[in-house]
Amino acid sequence: MKNNILTKDGRLSCRKFKSCGGCSYDLSIDEQTQRKQQAVRHKLSRFGRVSRIITMDKPYRYRCKVTRVYRKAANGRLIAGIFKSGSRGCVPVHDCMLEDKRLCEIAFGLAPIFDKFKMQPFDYNTGKGCIRHVMLRKGCKTGEILLCIVTSPRTFKNTAALADEISKKYPDITTIVHNECKNPLPLTIGESEHILKGQGFITDELCGLKFGISAGSFMQVNPMQTEVLYSAARDMLDDDTDTLLDAYCGTGTIGLICAGKAAHVTGVEKTPSAIEDARRNAAANGISNAEFICGDAGKYMLHLAKQGMKISAVIMDPPRAGADRRFIESLGSLAPKQVVYISCNPETLSRDLYLLKQQGYKAEKIQPVDMFPHTRHVECIVCLQRKQRNADLRF
Known part of the structure; x- marks a missing residue:
């Protein structure tokens, strides 16, 4: 885990604790x-x-929902990260000790695919750019995976080829949706949604019942x-x-x-x-x-x-x-x-x-x-x- 370390007492800790702000405690x-x-x-x-x-x-890897934004690195290539708590600064994140490991791998691996399709990261200051963020969800009991790619409206049309490329690299993704969002607030989802693969939702089990989970569904993480x-x-x-x-x-x-x-x-x-x-x-x-x-x-x-x-x-x-x-x-x-x-x-x-x-x-x-x-x-x-x-x- 590139972002994580073990403390002297054997406890899992995180190298990104101070720069990220997502976690409040670096304690036992x-x-x-x-x-x-x-x-x-x-x-x-x-x-x-x-x-x-x-x-x-087991208080690690419990989050079955992963969200990533993308920014350009010094070499011009896209990197996956998260917004620093309380700001729009992007903290590069390869992996997170709280999130499902497979979802972290996919979120990180999408960056070169977006690069290949020349998808520019969205700039919240200027309102220009294409990709705003991605959201991944996984069914804890079923293992089904949903990928939602959120872009600004009318900035990307080659969606079928993009979905094929992603599916070849990550065949375990159950469904892919493209969401077009014009809301100026970060990490929001728009009303315009296009299903690129699968049914547009996944299913998971909770307390013995089955529930459909779409990109806009509220479900505890x-x-x-x-x-x-x-x-x-x-x-x-x-x-x-x-x-x-x-x-x-x-x-x-x-x-x-x-x-x-x-x-x-x-x-x-x-x-x-x-x-x-x-x-x-x-x-x-x-x-x-x-x-x-x-x-x-x-x-x-x-x-x-x-x-x-x-x-x-x-x-x-x-x-x-x-x-x-x-x-x-x-x-x-x-x-x-x-x-x-x-x-x-x-x-x-x-x-x-x-x-x-x-x-x-x-x-x-x-x-x-x-x-x-x-x-x-x-x-x-x-x-x-x-x-x-x-x-x-x-x-």
């Missing part, structure tokens, strides 16, 4: 775990007892710990759950995994393509007690409340910004007896738990899960039960 796993446990307890202990964090047995995370969330649901609402449902992953625990599941999501994926995933797994609705989950809950409808439980997995106040107020109006909150940000989770307490909910269990070893990020699952609405707000 035990030291990382201790720091994360303290951070979560500091933010959340006022709401209840924080359980011991669930760690990974650590599938091994995702199974741990979602299984723990499912186990927190009451056995007598009648109706389950999966807010922020995305492609339906969590709701479908929990479908065996509830009589009926409703998933709500704003993105139309995600809802299409969710319905396709339900059909592929033969799950008939789940429906998916395109819309705003907060407004949907208010609609149910006005109709006098009852929901047994709500499971929610919002983005890092957390849920907004209106969403939580809508949840309070619907008044499910149980809420299972999955969060990737203890700080916004603390804010939202305070608001949920005002709506009459009490945290019964707080379970951290280390999804991203070597970074500061930690996921938490909180199981809340509805108590008296106007409960004492003192801690």
Whole structure:
């Protein structure tokens, strides 16, 4: 591993740690775990007892998604790298101890192919150039590989020959898509997509279910710990759950995994393509007690409340910004007896738990899960039960 070294105590470390910024810790796993446990307890202990964090047995090579940008080296040839954290500076990366090794090899080996086709790297300052980045995903259980080549619009037409060249060198790539993106922000994906090889998506298995993964699909990048995370969330649901609402449902992953625990599941999501994926995933797994609705989950809950409808439980997995106040107020109006909150940000989770307490909910269990070893990020699952609405707000 050209970018990695072994420390004196035999621990794997990284030569790019200071220049990259992708990792937060150059510490042993035990030291990382201790720091994360303290951070979560500091933010959340006022709401209840924080359980011991669930760690990974093998905290390397867990990322099944690899993204690379390309820049010209001093000799004029393309090199693969990543954006330095907090900037658009490119750090050359041959390999990464957190990423799937095969995906790293492919990302690095694509550079000479792009050179052969005279594909110029995109310059975010001038808006000129062709190739913006590539994104690779691998099915942890199936081994299927997706390659998405993102270019600026109308800058490359010889796509069939490019796909043939890539397939000859890397026949294990299952599907190749060409995405044209005009969004000025780095590492974004556009709406115009062309399938160059395969079906345009891969399939992977999670908690015994099959899920289709396209270039634009949201799927956790650590599938091994995702199974741990979602299984723990499912186990927190009451056995007598009648109706389950999966807010922020995305492609339906969590709701479908929990479908065996509830009589009926409703998933709500704003993105139309995600809802299409969710319905396709339900059909592929033969799950008939789940429906998916395109819309705003907060407004949907208010609609149910006005109709006098009852929901047994709500499971929610919002983005890092957390849920907004209106969403939580809508949840309070619907008044499910149980809420299972999955969060990737203890700080916004603390804010939202305070608001949920005002709506009459009490945290019964707080379970951290280390999804991203070597970074500061930690996921938490909180199981809340509805108590008296106007409960004492003192801690």
